[in-house]
Amino acid sequence: MSDHTKTNIVTLTRHVLTEQYQHQEATGDLTLLLTSIQLGCKFVESCVRKAALIYLTGLAHQTNVQGEDVKKLDVLANEMFINALKSSGKVAIMVSEEVDNAIFVEDELRGKYCVTFDPLDGSSNIDAGVNVGTIFGIYQLRDSSKAEIADVLRPGNKMVAAGYCMYGSSCNLILTTGNGVNGYTLDPAIGEFILTHPNIRIPPRAKIYSVNEGNAMYWDDACKAYFDSIKFPKDPARKPYSARYIGSMVADIHRTLLYGGIFAYPADKKSKNGKLRVLYECFPMAMIVEQAGGRATTGKTRMLDVVPTDIHARAPIFLGSEEDVKEAEEFFQKYDSLV
Numbered sequence: 001m002s003d004h005t006k007t008n009i010v011t012l013t014r015h016v017l018t019e020q021y022q023h024q025e026a027t028g029d030l031t032l033l034l035t036s037i038q039l040g041c042k043f044v045e046s047c048v049r050k051a052a053l054i055y056l057t058g059l060a061h062q063t064n065v066q067g068e069d070v071k072k073l074d075v076l077a078n079e080m081f082i083n084a085l086k087s088s089g090k091v092a093i094m095v096s097e098e099v100d101n102a103i104f105v106e107d108e109l110r111g112k113y114c115v116t117f118d119p120l121d122g123s124s125n126i127d128a129g130v131n132v133g134t135i136f137g138i139y140q141l142r143d144s145s146k147a148e149i150a151d152v153l154r155p156g157n158k159m160v161a162a163g164y165c166m167y168g169s170s171c172n173l174i175l176t177t178g179n180g181v182n183g184y185t186l187d188p189a190i191g192e193f194i195l196t197h198p199n200i201r202i203p204p205r206a207k208i209y210s211v212n213e214g215n216a217m218y219w220d221d222a223c224k225a226y227f228d229s230i231k232f233p234k235d236p237a238r239k240p241y242s243a244r245y246i247g248s249m250v251a252d253i254h255r256t257l258l259y260g261g262i263f264a265y266p267a268d269k270k271s272k273n274g275k276l277r278v279l280y281e282c283f284p285m286a287m288i289v290e291q292a293g294g295r296a297t298t299g300k301t302r303m304l305d306v307v308p309t310d311i312h313a314r315a316p317i318f319l320g321s322e323e324d325v326k327e328a329e330e331f332f333q334k335y336d337s338l339v
């Protein structure tokens, strides 16, 4: 008798279909949309893997809407996802970190989903071989909408799915469709994402904090006081937290999701709304972390309740283990009330 586990492979598509079958109204459209996202991820993975060999690293001598230097891989990844999503026939609106304005798909190819994405987040780390990733969030068009910008300027709690794909020692795709979080690993031999991390749950607390301390001189007093409270605990029974910061959001969040702790990109005197973008960084990561039993906040309000005013709007973010993030929020509230 063959080893059943080796021939009963649960691919991402099969897993999502099984989950979707439980919803009477499911049409298979989301599964088909996710197939086009998987294609984009496989393409980017192959480019990242051989970037140095085919001179894809280095600057593309362009700057993006954020005014950041664009790397060749950014350009390739962005074009790939736009083409894959458009040709799926399931998308009406796309918002890309690399494109100034929202992209409205022509009528004949227009579907019912809106996809926000950062095609290659953390790309400033590519030349150093550090993990980078693609982040995406998915909304459905509002009822009877013909596709307007208001369909994407909605709170993150209206998203129907979110995920990221991390390009590192292996290629891991983490996905939620609103019913928990699952992780899939690309098997390049068969070109399929295989279920390897079913029902991911974030630990309720862990002694790890992940923030760019190089910005500490710009933080407000409440933020400085919170991080000091976990680095220099007053209670002799409590040990200081460990610092872990890669500077590539997908990598930092993936570690936080699996090991726990708190990740933060606070607002500061340099960036009054923080650095990370709401639609294609904060919201997808907040949905994933909440679906895994964690918590995500701006420091004052639940991240997924934020209503973005612009497709490239930024927000401060603290997310991770529920107990750690709750402690930070209580700290800020108490500190603010003292000041």
Ligand code: P6P
Pocket (backbone or CB within 6 Å): 121, 122, 123, 124, 212, 247, 248, 249, 250, 252, 275, 276
């Ligand atoms: P800093 C990468 O450029 C990015 O958008 C995220 O991936 C990452 O979390 C953040 O910026 C790092 O920013 O200011 O710490 O280098």
